[in-house]
Amino acid sequence: MTGRLGIGSRATLADHVAQHGYLPRVPGRRGAAPGALVDQVEAAGLRGRGGGWFPTHLKLRAVVDSSHGRGRLSRTRNPLVIANGMEGEPASGKDAVLLTSAPHLVLDGIQAAARTIGATDAFIAVHRGAPTVAAVERALDDRARAGIDEIRIRIVTPPARYVASEESALAHWVGDGQATPVFPDRPFQRGSAGRPTLVQNVETLAHLGLVAHHGGAWFASVGAPSAPGTTLVTVGGGVANAGVLEVPTGTSVADILRACGGATGPIRGFLTGGYGGGWVESGDFGSVAWDPDSVRAGGGVIGASVLWAVDENTCPLDEMARVTAWMAGESAGQCGPCIFGLPAVASDMRSLSLRQMDEAGAKRLRGRLGLITNRGGCKHPDGTARFVATGLAAFRDEVDLHLDGRCSAVGHRHLTDAHALPVPAARLPELDRHGRDFT
């Protein structure tokens, strides 16, 4: 498989330079015109790997536009860049693997993006206490000694909360020290302290670094035409070798599973994208190409590129119940439908997984999922509702069994098994909004 990002290599600055050379001189922004690299990024077809897969060149241009006074909400003109290496999705491991393996590609990408939009500050955000903090600090030290960076990149460590890695929350934290989402969330217009803010996932910036080194045409020479290049995938659950791998976009799900040593047994379905993503039945999902448009057409969400296989020993409803309870506890506590709706849905899921729910309860749960969607300041409630709704649909036979007091999973290994979806150390969901620390 193509390996552009050097996964598993632990590249030093010397290794990085030997492979890619020094970052070529990136043309700077001039007034209303972004640096010429934006055209290469557009030719590359680069789309954001943080979960939204939004075209990167449009984001670069939007930040330049609003910092030039065209966005009427922007108060000051100097933009900034924040590299998002928070890895908010517990089921994803790609940011950590990337920052450990190829930090200099990410840091080159930050430099190139900063030049292109005329940013006067640059940050890389890694969640507090993450083992990757040391790797990033070491890489930054090496670059400072070599004197290769035009713009100083500062490492910041927001709290390890799910919503803290949301774009507007990250900009909020860098500007005001509060890692809570902002409404309306338009960081490209008014981000940190009101400044136009480019927030990009670290993998996106690594790819942008590749474009700066090797050009847009080279970048687009592999992968799906609708979202070219390679992508990191975190594969977990019922596969022989779980972990992070790099594949060209458009690689089939079956090929991804084969690259992980294959499934350990029959697969009932997959979680795609992460905890804000969606469940799909296994059916013929193996033939689906791993790119945002094909995964969507196949009923999933590529999101942060998580692919988690549910084996036959795992009760998917138990998995959903545990994760939903955790997601409820991860609310920033700002919006009513999230503060009250997520715990209500989590409680419903617990009843369902314990086979203590009846038809009326299932109906009420479905109604609540509709009620919490499209009503939050950020997409946390929407993502959680989609996680539950798609799971209920994909595993409707299992839902019926549970409503009838039964469960098809053999053995219930999920509580201690490595095949269980990871849920970080429990926080107390009963804490009220004032008891939660987002500073």
Added chain:
Amino acid sequence: MSGTVGTTSTRAAGTLVLDPIKCDGRGLCHDIAPHLIELDEWGYPLLPGGSLRAPLDRDDLGAARDATHACPLLALHIDKPPAA
């Protein structure tokens, strides 16, 4: 769009916008405009259409305005359509 439908009747007279972070669910908007704003099971406002932005008919503009004025947290406002 069908040519027989007049543009004045299909174009919203404004959009009611709810800031869910400011909103604390005090419910005064519902008290003053119950036909326009419902409350969910937790007491938080539900705009027509169920999202945070609800296009308003001209007939609803007055009630929507009253609701925005009633909110002690300034969580509601009306976006005017751009001048034609």
